[in-house]
Amino acid sequence: MVKKLGLFLGYSLFFISALIVFVPKSSLYFFMEHQIKPYGIVLSDETLQEHLLTLEVKHIHLNIQGVEGAKIERTKMMLLVVYNTIEAQNIELASMASSFLPLHIESAKVSYSIINPFIVTGDAKGAFGVAHAEFSLQKQTLHVVVRPSKLMLQKYKTTLRELKKTQEGEYIYDVTL
Numbered sequence: 001m002v003k004k005l006g007l008f009l010g011y012s013l014f015f016i017s018a019l020i021v022f023v024p025k026s027s028l029y030f031f032m033e034h035q036i037k038p039y040g041i042v043l044s045d046e047t048l049q050e051h052l053l054t055l056e057v058k059h060i061h062l063n064i065q066g067v068e069g070a071k072i073e074r075t076k077m078m079l080l081v082v083y084n085t086i087e088a089q090n091i092e093l094a095s096m097a098s099s100f101l102p103l104h105i106e107s108a109k110v111s112y113s114i115i116n117p118f119i120v121t122g123d124a125k126g127a128f129g130v131a132h133a134e135f136s137l138q139k140q141t142l143h144v145v146v147r148p149s150k151l152m153l154q155k156y157k158t159t160l161r162e163l164k165k166t167q168e169g170e171y172i173y174d175v176t177l
Helices: 002-022 025-039 095-099 150-155 157-161
Strands: 041-044 047-050 054-064 067-079 083-093 104-113 119-126 129-136 141-148 171-176
Touching: 025 041, 025 047, 025 054, 025 067, 083 095, 141 150, 150 157
Parallel strands: none
Antiparallel strands: 041 054, 047 054, 054 067, 067 083, 083 104, 104 119, 119 129, 129 141, 141 171
């Protein structure tokens, strides 16, 4: 009985691993792109390159409601069922955002794990400083903690006034969607 259970688990693990490796990742990307289009989010001019476990997308132009939102130099997506990540590097926001915050974001990472299935986390680093975000799928709440850079503290005081300042010098933003 134990031998049959071990064989079943071994074959199941092999099947899931083969599925992860051989699934057409570009098809998943185009499916995701199709799903966000009704919300007015359009990704264009990108080039895709599939790897064993990841999909690399370069030179993305992000448009929101027909307005240019950002240019993303490189994005790497890893979808492993139990742990999924999307990492973006060199994000340049549209010039219309310059009155709110600095336009360059060095890196951003969004991750989801079945270890904590109701939380999606995100981290970003850029000219604005460093930010950590948690989105609760269950409560539909977003919690963002920002450690602002000197540039952010000097030139973007009006944006920081919208956030709650802690004693440690961090700024917190909470919203329920």
